[in-house]
Amino acid sequence: VTTNERATILDVAAAAGVSRQTVTRAMNDMGGISAETKERVLAAARSLSYRPSRFGRGLVKGGKHQLGLVINDLRNPYTPELAAAVVREAAQRGWDVMIADVALGLDAATMLGDLASQVDVVVGYLGDRSAEVDELLGGLPVVELDPTGPLERGAVLIDPTEAVAELADHLVAVGVKHPVVLDAASDDGPNVRARIMVDALRARGYLPRHVTAADNADAAAAEVEGVLRSGVRTDAFLAFNDIMAIGALQGCRRVGVAVPEAVRVVGVDGLPLGALVSPTLTTLVVDVEQVARHALDLAIGMHDGVLPHAGDAVVRTVRHRLLLRESA
Amino acid sequence: VTTNERATILDVAAAAGVSRQTVTRAMNDMGGISAETKERVLAAARSLSYRPSRFGRGLVKGGKHQLGLVINDLRNPYTPELAAAVVREAAQRGWDVMIADVALGLDAATMLGDLASQVDVVVGYLGDRSAEVDELLGGLPVVELDPTGPLERGAVLIDPTEAVAELADHLVAVGVKHPVVLDAASDDGPNVRARIMVDALRARGYLPRHVTAADNADAAAAEVEGVLRSGVRTDAFLAFNDIMAIGALQGCRRVGVAVPEAVRVVGVDGLPLGALVSPTLTTLVVDVEQVARHALDLAIGMHDGVLPHAGDAVVRTVRHRLLLRESA
DNA sequence: CTGAAAGCGCTTACAG
DNA sequence: CTGAAAGCGCTTACAG
Numbered sequence: 060v061t062t063n064e065r066a067t068i069l070d071v072a073a074a075a076g077v078s079r080q081t082v083t084r085a086m087n088d089m090g091g092i093s094a095e096t097k098e099r100v101l102a103a104a105r106s107l108s109y110r111p112s113r114f115g116r117g118l119v120k121g122g123k124h125q126l127g128l129v130i131n132d133l134r135n136p137y138t139p140e141l142a143a144a145v146v147r148e149a150a151q152r153g154w155d156v157m158i159a160d161v162a163l164g165l166d167a168a169t170m171l172g173d174l175a176s177q178v179d180v181v182v183g184y185l186g187d188r189s190a191e192v193d194e195l196l197g198g199l200p201v202v203e204l205d206p207t208g209p210l211e212r213g214a215v216l217i218d219p220t221e222a223v224a225e226l227a228d229h230l231v232a233v234g235v236k237h238p239v240v241l242d243a244a245s246d247d248g249p250n251v252r253a254r255i256m257v258d259a260l261r262a263r264g265y266l267p268r269h270v271t272a273a274d275n276a277d278a279a280a281a282e283v284e285g286v287l288r289s290g291v292r293t294d295a296f297l298a299f300n301d302i303m304a305i306g307a308l309q310g311c312r313r314v315g316v317a318v319p320e321a322v323r324v325v326g327v328d329g330l331p332l333g334a335l336v337s338p339t340l341t342t343l344v345v346d347v348e349q350v351a352r353h354a355l356d357l358a359i360g361m362h363d364g365v366l367p368h369a370g371d372a373v374v375r376t377v378r379h380r381l382l383l384r385e386s387a
Numbered sequence: 388v389t390t391n392e393r394a395t396i397l398d399v400a401a402a403a404g405v406s407r408q409t410v411t412r413a414m415n416d417m418g419g420i421s422a423e424t425k426e427r428v429l430a431a432a433r434s435l436s437y438r439p440s441r442f443g444r445g446l447v448k449g450g451k452h453q454l455g456l457v458i459n460d461l462r463n464p465y466t467p468e469l470a471a472a473v474v475r476e477a478a479q480r481g482w483d484v485m486i487a488d489v490a491l492g493l494d495a496a497t498m499l500g501d502l503a504s505q506v507d508v509v510v511g512y513l514g515d516r517s518a519e520v521d522e523l524l525g526g527l528p529v530v531e532l533d534p535t536g537p538l539e540r541g542a543v544l545i546d547p548t549e550a551v552a553e554l555a556d557h558l559v560a561v562g563v564k565h566p567v568v569l570d571a572a573s574d575d576g577p578n579v580r581a582r583i584m585v586d587a588l589r590a591r592g593y594l595p596r597h598v599t600a601a602d603n604a605d606a607a608a609a610e611v612e613g614v615l616r617s618g619v620r621t622d623a624f625l626a627f628n629d630i631m632a633i634g635a636l637q638g639c640r641r642v643g644v645a646v647p648e649a650v651r652v653v654g655v656d657g658l659p660l661g662a663l664v665s666p667t668l669t670t671l672v673v674d675v676e677q678v679a680r681h682a683l684d685l686a687i688g689m690h691d692g693v694l695p696h697a698g699d700a701v702v703r704t705v706r707h708r709l710l711l712r713e714s715a
Numbered sequence: 716c717t718g719a720a721a722g723c724g725c726t727t728a729c730a731g
Numbered sequence: 732c733t734g735a736a737a738g739c740g741c742t743t744a745c746a747g
Contacts (some may be wrong), residue, residue, distance in 0.1 A: 077733045083726060092734060100613070101719060108692065110526060113505055114445035118739045122442060123501065133471035134659070143461035146488050150498070155505060157485050160474050170478070173451065177441055178484060198438060276663050284721030294553055305663050331462070335604050335633050337640055364436065365449055395740060406718045411742060446723045699730060703747030 075103035124154045127174040129183025132162035137328050139312035144351035171195040172314035180358040201362035202354050204220035213357040215350055219252050222343045222379035227259040238267050238295040243274040258299050279306025287314040294322050301326035301333050323387035349377050394435035403431035425507040436592025452482045455502040462605050465656050468668035472679035473565035499523040508686040530682050538700035541685040543678055547580050550671045550707035555587040564594045566623040608632025615642040620648050629654035629661050651715035666713035677705050
């Protein structure tokens with residue numbers, strides 16, 4: 060029988076002239092089967108391109124748990140750091156992870172709904188989709204990473220407050236007078252992190268400027284170049300993240316301004332990349348391993364019913380850490 | 388009935404006092420059900436934390452196809468570029484992708500065997516695991532990316548030959564006299580790509596040195612520093628990849644050697660990162676989108692039986708492209 | 716609008 | 732060493 064359909068265990072059994080459970084024994088190296096029969100069955104399986112259905116098998120054997128990781132763009136250097144940490148942490152606990160990259164230009168709602176039907180829990184950056192997520196994910200345990208909206212479910216907060224305070228003290232100590240906060244442009248006004256920076260600087264007597272650029276190195280470089288050429292005195296840039304900080308480094312270079320001598324530059328994230336540029340980048344490091352650990356703790360806890368996964372939010376907090384390198 | 392087991396459709400049916408297919412109707416927004424009943428069922432489902440089994444559903448509905456992506460380390464900057472391209476390409480064709488990172492320190496054999504039972508095809512970097520893969524993956528269609536061993540299955544080759552020739556011509560044109568090939572250290576001797584570089588240089592009358600360092604920026608920087616301080620005349624480094632090239636840039640900086648004036652540096656991969664360093668990095672770009680497209684073509688072709696997936700190797704080739712920037 | 720029956724593809728006891 | 736039966740959790744016709 061040559062059809063376009065995928066072969067099933069019964070097809071193999073028929074082709075080999077045995078029963079289905081003999082096929083199971085052969086396919087799964089189970090013993091209780093003669094070498095000769097086994098060979099015949101495997102040959103039949105091969106010739107039919109037979110592969111056990113993961114659904115049939117999963118239904119009876121249970122299958123491994125699957126975690127859905129929602130991310131925003133794998134090409135944003137921070138993302139793979141986080142994804143790698145989640146994948147590793149999950150693997151250690153015997154969970155598989157399935158990645159949905161929402162920045163793919165495909166319909167995000169469809170992707171999430173689709174993911175929901177494949178996995179047991181969801182972890183990730185929901186951003187402004189946070190609201191619609193509950194419907195799409197239909198009661199699935201969800202752990203939101205660094206949520207921007209209200210806390211309605213499991214969440215891992217990433218809190219820069221203390222590291223920013225430490226950074227501000229450092230800037231005071233090295234004599235910075237005119238810092239600028241270089242924020243990522245957003246429709247909703249200043250990002251929380253930028254506000255925290257501004258507040259910390261104000262608390263120390265500064266009158267920081269707040270400028271914005273698109274969240275990439277080129278735009279940041281252009282903005283920094285503009286600020287430096289504008290004639291307004293500036294001796295430090297606190298960037299929204301490392302990529303923008305690296306753009307700031309480029310901007311300084313173009314204008315011929317020395318970092319850190321004339322202008323100091325600080326990023327956020329702690330990407331390995333920051334150690335590869337020159338001058339090396341001072342930054343507020345996120346411990347992604349810790350983020351991943353908390354996320355998995357919460358997700359699995361909710362999945363197992365140890366933690367509530369509706370109503371009250373269960374929250375863990377990870378704090379940034381100031382890493383002084385050459386640029387500030 | 389409060390047990391630790393996961394609720395099934397029958398539990399919900401019982402709790403709501405309806406039949407199982409009424410539960411199906413409620414859960415799947417199917418109509419043919421009164422608003423009142425639906426609400427009662429959904430409430431029961433909620434209170435039992437009921438979620439349809441993906442196996443039960445998949446068995447009858449078929450489920451989306453899943454592609455297993457085997458990669459070596461998400462934190463290696465090239466990897467997420469590739470992974471993002473594969474995820475996007477797969478999403479466009481309606482396939483889900485599941486990632487197995489073999490560099491996780493977990494048992495690779497277990498991971499692969501595990502992956503095999505979850506997916507319909509496998510795509511990825513098998514490296515020296517290539518040999519054992521057939522057993523682990525049990526007849527699954529496999530597309531190997533940039534294989535190092537013999538071609539035994541689907542494969543996407545990434546061929547630098549032409550770009551290296553072009554690069555060598557360029558080096559001649561700009562007056563390079565003493566190029567060094569900076570290879571990634573390996574137990575099996577020089578990498579193929581390094582050999583191609585050496586050959587191309589020799590063909591143009593050079594007597595290139597071949598040095599090695601561990602495949603990371605720090606090791607490359609140290610090696611380059613050593614070469615430069617050794618007194619042996621050197622005016623170009625052809626690195627195994629961009630990360631090592633960026634290390635070479637650091638090495639030159641430490642010794643106080645100007646790039647590209649005194650020494651030229653070239654990488655391979657075409658990472659976005661190369662545009663962020665100073666000087667910007669000349670490199671041999673891999674078109675990861677194209678790699679992903681070919682990989683999916685082959686994988687899906689093999690899966691659908693259009694392409695053979697045993698015996699003859701089905702191969703596609705992607706060529707590097709020389710991208711001249713500041714460093715060479 | 717609701718329910719009884721059949722079946723998706725597999726594995727796990729249980730017989731022989 | 733091999734096979735007949737039951738069942739995993741769901742959905743899809745088919746009746747009513």
